[in-house]
Amino acid sequence: MSRIGNPIPSTAGQPLAATRCCLRVTRAENLRIGPELEKAVKEAENYQRFVSLCKELVDVNEQICKLRPVKEIRNQEELESLKKKLQRQFAGKLRRK
DSSP, rough: EEOOOOOOOGTTTSEEEEEEEEEEEEEEEEEEETHHHHHHHHHHHHHHHHHHHHHHHHHHHHHHHHHOOOOOOOOOHHHHHHHHHHHHHHHHHHHHH
């Protein structure tokens, strides 16, 4: 769940609305104050923690990729074979567009 609403003063005692996005569709759920609300708040906090851990993972992965050495080309033949390989690999993609 991504958001949990706050009670409106004039409607105190009424359920709160929690919304979440699932496959590009926003779904609303009414929550009563008590265990249902506590569970939803805990799930929202866990989701935010998951998102931050995913971001950290991506950042570490990018740092690893930057530190990884680049393959050196030793001679002209290796350069030509690499060019041919890349031309074949991307030729089909260019034709499709």
